[in-house]
Amino acid sequence: MNLLVAGGAGYVGSAVARRLSTSGHRVVVVDDLSAGHAEAVDGIRGIRLLRADLAAPGLDRALAAAGPVEAVLHFAGKIAVGESFADPEGYRRANVTGSEALLAWARAAGVRRFVFSSSAGVYGTPEKVPVPESAPLRPVSPYGETKVAVEERLAGAAKEWGLGAVALRYFNASGATDGGRHGEDHRPETHLIPRLLAAAASGSAVPIYGTDGPTPDGTCVRDYVHIEDLVEAHVRALDAVRPGEVRAFNVGAGSGASVREVIAAAERVTGRTVRTKDEPPRRGDPPSLVADISLAARELAWKPTRGLEEILASAWSWHRGRPGGYSGRRG
Ligand code: UFG
Numbered sequence: 001m002n003l004l005v006a007g008g009a010g011y012v013g014s015a016v017a018r019r020l021s022t023s024g025h026r027v028v029v030v031d032d033l034s035a036g037h038a039e040a041v042d043g044i045r046g047i048r049l050l051r052a053d054l055a056a057p058g059l060d061r062a063l064a065a066a067g068p069v070e071a072v073l074h075f076a077g078k079i080a081v082g083e084s085f086a087d088p089e090g091y092r093r094a095n096v097t098g099s100e101a102l103l104a105w106a107r108a109a110g111v112r113r114f115v116f117s118s119s120a121g122v123y124g125t126p127e128k129v130p131v132p133e134s135a136p137l138r139p140v141s142p143y144g145e146t147k148v149a150v151e152e153r154l155a156g157a158a159k160e161w162g163l164g165a166v167a168l169r170y171f172n173a174s175g176a177t178d179g180g181r182h183g184e185d186h187r188p189e190t191h192l193i194p195r196l197l198a199a200a201a202s203g204s205a206v207p208i209y210g211t212d213g214p215t216p217d218g219t220c221v222r223d224y225v226h227i228e229d230l231v232e233a234h235v236r237a238l239d240a241v242r243p244g245e246v247r248a249f250n251v252g253a254g255s256g257a258s259v260r261e262v263i264a265a266a267e268r269v270t271g272r273t274v275r276t277k278d279e280p281p282r283r284g285d286p287p288s289l290v291a292d293i294s295l296a297a298r299e300l301a302w303k304p305t306r307g308l309e310e311i312l313a314s315a316w317s318w319h320r321g322r323p324g325g326y327s328g329r330r331g
Contacts, residue, residue: 001025001026001070001071002025002026002028002067002068002069002070003020003025003026003027003028003069003070003071003072003073004028004030004063004066004069004071004072004073004111005017005020005027005028005029005030005072005073005075006030006031006054006072006073006074006075006076006102007030007031007036007074007075007076007077007117008027008029008030008031008036008041008047008049008073008075009029009031009033009036009037009038009040009041009049010031010035010036010037010040010075010076011040011173011183011184011185011186011227012075012117012170012173012227012230012231013029013031013036013073013075013076013117014029014036014037014040014041014182015177015182015227015228015230015231016073016075016231016234016235017029017041017044017047018040018041018044018047018177018178018182019231019234019235020073020235021044021045021046021047022046023235024046025046026046027046027047027048028047028048028049028050028065028066028067028069029041029047029048029049029050030049030050030051030052030054030062030063030066030076031049031050031051031052031076032051032052032053032054032076033051034053035078035079035186035187037185037325037326037327039326039327040182040326050062050063050065050066053098054076054094054097054098054099054101054102055093055094055097055098055101059101059102059105060105060108063105063109068109069106069109069111070111070113071111071113071114071115071238071241072102072106072111072113072114072115073114073115073234073238074099074102074114074115074116074117075117076094076098076099076102077094077095077098077099077117077146078090078091078094078095078143079119079143079186080143080186080190081121081141081143081144081282081283081284081285082190082282082283082284083143083190084141084142084143084146084284085141085142085283085284088142091142091143091146092142092146092149095143095146095147095149095150096146096149096150096153099116099150099153100153103153103154103157103163106157106163107157107161107163111163112162112163112164112243113163113164113165113238113241114154114157114163114164114165114166114241115165115166115167115168115234115237115238115241116150116151116154116165116166116167116168117168117170118147118150118151118167118168118169118170118248119143119144119147119169119170120169120170120171120172120223120250120252120289120291121139121141121143121144121147122137122139122144122147122148122151122169123135123136123137123138123139123144123169123286123289124137124138124139124140124144124286125138125140125286125287126286126289129221129256129288129289129290130223130254130290130291130292130293131250131289131290131291131292132250132292132294132295133169133248133249133250133292133295137151140284140286141283141284143284144284147169150167151167151246151248154167154246155246158244158245158246159244162243162244163243163244163246164241164242164243164244164245164246165241165245165246165247166237166238166240166241166246166247166248166249167246167247167248167249168230168233168234168237168248168249168251169248169249169250169251169291170225170230170251170252171222171223171224171225171250171251171252171253171289171290171291172191172192172222172223172224172225172252173225173227173230174191174193174224174225174226174227174311174315175193175226175227175228175306175310175311175312175314175315176227176314176315176317176318177227177228177231177314179317180314180316180317180318180320180321181318181321182318183314183315183318183319183322184315184318185322185325185326187325192206192222192259192262193224193262193266193311193312193315194315194319196262196263196266196274197266197270197312197315197316197319198319199274199275200266200267200270200272200273200274200316201270201272201319201320201323203275204275205275205276205277206263206274206275206276206277207276207277207278207279208259208260208263208276208277208278208279209259209279209280209281209282209285210259210279210280210281210282210285210287211278213281213287214287214288215258215287215288216258217258217260217261219258219259219260220258220259220281220285220286220287220288220289221256221257221258221287221288221289221290222256222257222259222262222289222290223252223253223254223255223256223257223289223290223291224253224257224262224308224311225251225252225253225291225304226253226304226305226306226307226310226311226314228306229251229253229304229305229306230251232302233249233251233296233300233302236296236300236301236302237249237300240299240300247299249295249296249299249300249302250291250292250293250295250296251291251293251296251302252290252291252293252304253291253293253304253307253308254290254291254292254293254304255290256288256289256290257308261308262308262312263276265308265309265312266312266316268309269309269312269313269316270312270316
């Protein structure tokens with residue numbers, strides 16, 4: 001198929017773009033490179049990179065070079081919960097306005113198949129954990145609100161012009177792909193696992209945000225899903241899109257690990273001690289977020305196959321191979 005991958009130079013988008021191109025699809029990546037890295041897709045057969053900001057005027061012109069497109073996978077957007085409190089308008093522009101522009105383009109281009117990167121952030125602080133897709137959407141951050149807004153736009157597009165879409169609600173995407181050749185490189189890095197590994201390598205201390213919450217050891221519980229499993233979920237989602245329907249699926253490991261448990265696992269995998277520093281909870285961080293993944297198992301025939309140790313081992317091999325991340329220094 002001819003595929004447009006928006007945000008395809010980012011951590012998850014590029015992993016999916018690489019996989020789809022390996023399976024023989026023709027992939028056009030559109031990315032403004034504000035957070036993505038051209039190196040994540042450079043020189044890969046079957047992938048072409050167009051540089052464009054979805055929310056800027058003139059998207060039609062920028063995407064004219066894409067040629068005919070049969071399906072869109074949309075990863076583009078800002079992803080840091082904390083930053084979204086400081087810049088809610090920037091988050092709305094990048095995530096909602098950008099998605100609206102991409103949908104308008106897709107409609108005009110005759111695209112009827114769409115896969116969207118949503119987030120566990122749509123649930124806010126769920127009443128029930130593991131959280132099923134049917135739980136109320138009550139985001140507790142501007143970031144989470146933008147993901148709900150885009151899911152609503154997809155529902156509108158399904159109704160108005162017959163778009164078929166799957167929204168994948170990611171839990172904590174982590175780990176590296178391609179034997180550690182590609183991995184997570186956010187600047188600044190806010191995510192736990194890359195921070196832990198950088199600290200293991202350098203001897204610096206990692207903050208633990210919240211140590212007396214309502215969880216077994218007082219630290220936040222999250223559901224860490226290996227990026228390769230997440231990639232596989234996109235392949236299944238693309239096949240599962242049904243015209244005129246929007247379906248949402250949780251994509252997680254289906255089990256949780258506390259911050260302290262992740263630290264212990266990182267120490268085992270790296271053979272190093274990780275220094276920590278107790279800090280107050282981070283704004284917008286629910287105490288516990290774990291996915292109920294039974295719907296994806298049933299309807300997408302998808303199941304995660306890799307655990308926390310594999311996540312950490314692959315991320316460690318990426319970190320050691322590229323301590324500065326893609327070209328230049330990590331933030
Ligand atoms: N944490 C620390 N210290 C750190 C970094 C993180 O204790 O230095 C904690 C956080 O408080 C959280 C857990 O480790 O409890 C995981 O934090 P991450 O930043 O790695 O991931 P989040 O769970 O905050 O964010 C993820 C996705 C977001 C998504 C969010 C939904 O990265 O895109 O889940 O809540 F919105």
